[in-house]
Amino acid sequence: MNIYFAAPMFAKSDLVYNSYLVKIIREKYPQASIYLPQENEAINDKTAYADSKMIALADTEKVVDSQLMIALLDGLIIDAGVASEIGIAYAKNIPILGLYTDTRQQGGEHPQKLAALQTVGENQFHYLNLYTVGLVKLNGEIYSSEEELLKGLATYMESDKVVQWHLKPN
Template sequence: MTTAYIAAPLFNDAEKAFNLTVDSRLHEAGFRTYLPQRDGGDGAAMVARGAEPGTVRAQLFTADVTALRTCDLLIMVLDGRVPDEGACVELGIAYAQNTPCVGLQTDARRFSGTNNNLMITGILSTIATTLDELVAHVSQYLVLSESAGDR
């Protein structure tokens, strides 16, 4: 089964809820997903329960980088005033290992994706502006991975 890594901001309830919606739509389309807020852990909650912040940061970094090394596709949510720094690093890691990368930008502040940094848009094969458009685009990866004998 094809695994999609969802690189996205996850620092408030609205972002986390949207990420879960993206995750759900990808599951419905036939993808297995890695969603850092769910699969790596919620760092703020871990620290609130008494975990040492440095240990939490190291644990989350290791979990996310490990998932990036094994994913088949990266989905980057570009919403926000600027793309999330952590998602940009995740995008760079995926690019360095030749993982296909697709953007999702529903935020109209940088409409049509024309005002994103060229180092981001240069990596992305496309920037979808709706979840339906994203699912339609990434579904081709399922067909390709099935015909190539998915991991």
């Protein structure tokens, strides 16, 4: 199975986390081929040169060739490249497993947090773009922890769920 790993990749912390999580998935599923864009030096060696068309063509080809996408949704906003990759995966009916670990989602039933929503500037929760979230949910799932993501991934790896998604009409 070809898996596309969509994630922010411009801060050292992003690069390290992406490598960490992909390493876990590769060890658990050695039969899977995981494309991690930061490993494609032809377009992502920042000391070299790749123009916008080279980057778009290379990554789009890998999205289209995948049977599953894992997309990291954390950050101040969903990374623009990740959102674009999600859009392509959705259009091609490729299942998407989102990972959203933002701790501000905890305590969603706390009465003071809910009351604070009525006060300007006191939102205790993080906002994600609902259009992009909707694309993920229409074609997959969103998980709030690595452990949940790995359990969800297991259902795709160990069943014909991916085949079923691909058989849905576009």
